[in-house]
Structure formats: C-alpha cells, structure tokens
Amino acid sequence: MRRSDRTMRRPGDSWIPYYLPQTGREEVRQATESIRSGWLTTGPKVHRLEEGIRRLVGASHAIGVNSCTAALHLALAACGVGRGDEVITSPYTFAATGETILYQGARPVFADIVPETLNIDPEAIARAVTRRTRAIVPVHIAGLPCDMDPILSIARRHGLAVIEDAAHALGADLRGRPVGRLSNVTCFSFYATKNLTTGEGGMMTTGDGRLANRLRRLSLHGLSRDAWKRYTKGGSWKYDVVEMGYKYNMTDVAAGLGLAQLARFPIMQRRRGHLARRYGTMLRGCEAFDLPAESPGATHAWHLYVLRIRPGVLRIGRDELIDRLRARGIGTSVHFLPLHLHSFYRKKFGFRRGDFPHTERESGRALSLPLYPALRTRHQDRVIETLFDLARRYRR
Numbered sequence: 001m002r003r004s005d006r007t008m009r010r011p012g013d014s015w016i017p018y019y020l021p022q023t024g025r026e027e028v029r030q031a032t033e034s035i036r037s038g039w040l041t042t043g044p045k046v047h048r049l050e051e052g053i054r055r056l057v058g059a060s061h062a063i064g065v066n067s068c069t070a071a072l073h074l075a076l077a078a079c080g081v082g083r084g085d086e087v088i089t090s091p092y093t094f095a096a097t098g099e100t101i102l103y104q105g106a107r108p109v110f111a112d113i114v115p116e117t118l119n120i121d122p123e124a125i126a127r128a129v130t131r132r133t134r135a136i137v138p139v140h141i142a143g144l145p146c147d148m149d150p151i152l153s154i155a156r157r158h159g160l161a162v163i164e165d166a167a168h169a170l171g172a173d174l175r176g177r178p179v180g181r182l183s184n185v186t187c188f189s190f191y192a193t194k195n196l197t198t199g200e201g202g203m204m205t206t207g208d209g210r211l212a213n214r215l216r217r218l219s220l221h222g223l224s225r226d227a228w229k230r231y232t233k234g235g236s237w238k239y240d241v242v243e244m245g246y247k248y249n250m251t252d253v254a255a256g257l258g259l260a261q262l263a264r265f266p267i268m269q270r271r272r273g274h275l276a277r278r279y280g281t282m283l284r285g286c287e288a289f290d291l292p293a294e295s296p297g298a299t300h301a302w303h304l305y306v307l308r309i310r311p312g313v314l315r316i317g318r319d320e321l322i323d324r325l326r327a328r329g330i331g332t333s334v335h336f337l338p339l340h341l342h343s344f345y346r347k348k349f350g351f352r353r354g355d356f357p358h359t360e361r362e363s364g365r366a367l368s369l370p371l372y373p374a375l376r377t378r379h380q381d382r383v384i385e386t387l388f389d390l391a392r393r394y395r396r
C-alpha cells in the first residue's frame with residue numbers, strides 16, 4: 001500500500017488517523033431523503049439547520065452558506081469593508097482568514113498572539129489600529145475563545161466591526177455567552193474535519209436583522225428572493241438583482257448531513273472534552289511537552305488538541321517528531337504555519353521572519369494530535385504511550 005493510501009485507512013491498530021468524521025445511518029438517511037425529495041439545493045433543510053444553529057448559539061439570525069470562507073467574505077462585504085481599508089487579524093490562522101480580506105480589496109494587518117493561548121492579543125490589536133482600520137477578525141484557535149471583551153471595547157472606541165472567525169469554535173462560550181452572539185457577525189465552518197460537518201459548509205450568525213437580510217441576499221447573487229421562495233407553491237418566479245452578489249448558498253443535501261450532526265452535537269462535544277481532559281491528565285507527566293491553555297470562564301470547543309514541544313528538552317524538532325509518530329502509525333497535523341510567512345504574503349507585503357515573533361515561535365513547536373469523537377480510548381492511549389516513548393528516546 002502506498003503512503004498516501006494509508007492516510008485514508010479506517011483507524012485500526014496499525015494506523016490512527018489524524019482525523020475521521022463521525023457519520024452514521026442518520027447522515028445517510030438525511031442526505032438520501034434530500035435527494036429523493038427533489039430539493040437538492042437551498043430548501044427546507046437549510047432553513048431547519050439555520051434555525052438549529054441559531055438556537056444553539058442563541059443568536060437572532062443564522063444564514064447558511066457553502067463554507068466558512070464564504071461566510072467571512074460576506075461578513076466583511078456586508079460590514080462595509082472595501083478597497084483601501086485595513087482589517088486587523090491574527091497571523092496564526094488558515095489561508096481563508098487573510099484571503100477573504102483581500103477579496104474585498106482591503107489589507108490584512110496582522111497583530112501577534114498571546115503565546116499561551118495562540119489567540120490574537122488585544123494589546124497588539126490596539127497598537128495596530130490606524131485611520132484606515134475598518135474591522136477586526138479575531139480567530140478562536142482550536143476552539144478556545146479569544147479575549148473578546150477588550151477586543152469589543154477597542155472596536156467600540158474606534159467604530160470598527162468585529163467579525164469572528166469561529167471556524168473552530170462551534171460549542172464554545174465565554175462566561176456563559178456562546179460564541180455566535182458576541183460580535184457583529186460570527187462565521188462557523190462545517191468543513192469535513194470540523195466539530196459539526198456538512199462536508200463543505202458554513203454559517204453566519206448575527207443579532208442585526210438588516211445585516212442578516214443583506215448577508216442572505218449576498219449569498220445568492222444579490223437576488224431579491226431566494227430559489228426556495230421562487231419554486232415553492234406559494235412563491236413567485238419573479239426576482240430582481242438588487243446588488244452584485246455571490247453563489248455561496250448551502251445545499252439541502254449538505255444541510256441534511258448537518259441536521260444529523262446537530263442532533264448528536266452535544267454527545268460529540270462531550271466526547272471531545274473527555275478526550276482532551278484525558279490527554280491533559282496523562283501528558284502532564286511528560287516534561288517534553290507544553291499542553292494547550294484554557295481560559296477561566298471559557299468553554300473550549302476542543303476542535304484541536306495543539307501540543308507544543310518544550311524548548312531545549314528534545315534532540316529532535318517538531319517536523320521530525322511528526323515523522324517519528326507517522327512511522328509508528330499515528331497521524332498528526334500542524335495548525336498553523338504563520339500566514340505572513342507563506343510565499344504569497346512575503347512577496348505581496350514584504351513580510352519577513354521576525355515580524356510576529358510569538359506566532360513564529362509557537363507555530364514552530366506545535367503539532368495537533370488526533371482528537372475526534374470516533375477516536376477510541378485505546379487508540380488515544382497508544383498516542384500517549386508513543387509520545388512518552390519518543391520523548392524518552394530523543395531526550396537531550
């Protein structure tokens with residue numbers, strides 16, 4: 001079997017994949033039902049999923065789209081971010097956070113992270129605000145909510161929009177307030193690896209009714225009515241293009257998967273929390289690693305378990321540790337390589353190593369361990385034992 005094939009294998013005793021979605025009969029039933037019903041694109045299931053997520057996070061409005069990337073783009077557009085504006089965000093993030101700012105002709109301005117949490121530092125945000133700043137996009141890395149109160153107060157002081165990149169953070173909350181109702185717009189991802197998946201998909205939540213209408217319109221060509229209303233019995237074929245929009249709507253087949261996932265979401269989140277606590281309890285005894293931080297008063301969504309190699313303890317670096325784990329049948333990943341150091345950002349903006357030292361240092365020693373509801377306890381035990389063994393073997 002080739003190497004690339006191994007990553008696709010079911011978890012077994014020889015290969016523990018970095019990630020596996022938990023899908024079952026209900027997902028199959030929901031998707032099949034959509035296909036049989038004739039509503040393949042945006043229809044009743046999208047509306048039900050929107051309602052389910054809206055209730056889950058306690059927001060006034062939820063709008064389904066086909067990715068979190070689409071959600072971020074529309075949120076920036078609807079909040080008035082445009083050419084020449086600056087948007088402050090974290091360099092410790094995925095490509096989507098930066099590129100959606102660029103879609104709008106705006107400039108991503110990075111603010112470094114708090115090393116312990118990997119989340120954007122409110123003090124660095126305050127230092128980055130200029131006359132051109134229009135919005136702040138905090139990213140809740142791994143599912144740990146950012147320190148939102150100071151971020152919201154900076155935004156209020158300067159009249160800025162706050163758009164949360166909550167791709168990792170469905171199920172997280174801050175002192176009892178769920179992520180999804182803290183800022184102007186919150187953007188969730190339902191990508192294959194996320195805590196709730198529709199294969200590809202995303203959702204925006206907001207408390208602002210006018211913004212919600214605009215987001216919905218932008219998600220479907222700027223049309224005055226959506227396809228669901230046009231083709232229902234009581235609907236009308238007439239529509240008007242009110243403004244330039246995009247083709248970002250969610251399909252009913254995807255929403256069917258999402259509804260099945262939503263029903264088991266509390267159980268899946270409990271399992272993630274349990275596995276994360278187990279990693280914490282057992283790896284605490286290994287001096288080679290720093291464990292993920294938690295914040296007082298915050299509920300972590302545990303999308304990722306980001307372990308960090310403690311400097312000066314091992315003879316091998318992060319990349320070699322990943323290779324050794326892979327050789328022992330354990331898949332891991334890295335979240336994230338600093339966005340400003342990718343070749344596109346270096347060329348376009350002249351970023352260099354050293355520009356955001358916390359992000360660079362933490363990223364260089366981080367690796368994400370397998371963490372998903374379908375991970376078996378004995379497989380997690382093997383991950384932990386292997387980490388202890390490698391730490392002993394490669395100790396300085």
Ligand SMILES: Cc1ncc(COP(=O)(O)O)c(C=O)c1O
Pocket residue numbers: 066067068069070093094096097139165167168188189190191201202
């Ligand atoms: C932090 C972050 N933001 C945005 C996205 C984009 O999500 P999607 O794949 O749903 O567009 C991801 C995806 O992994 C992500 O990790």
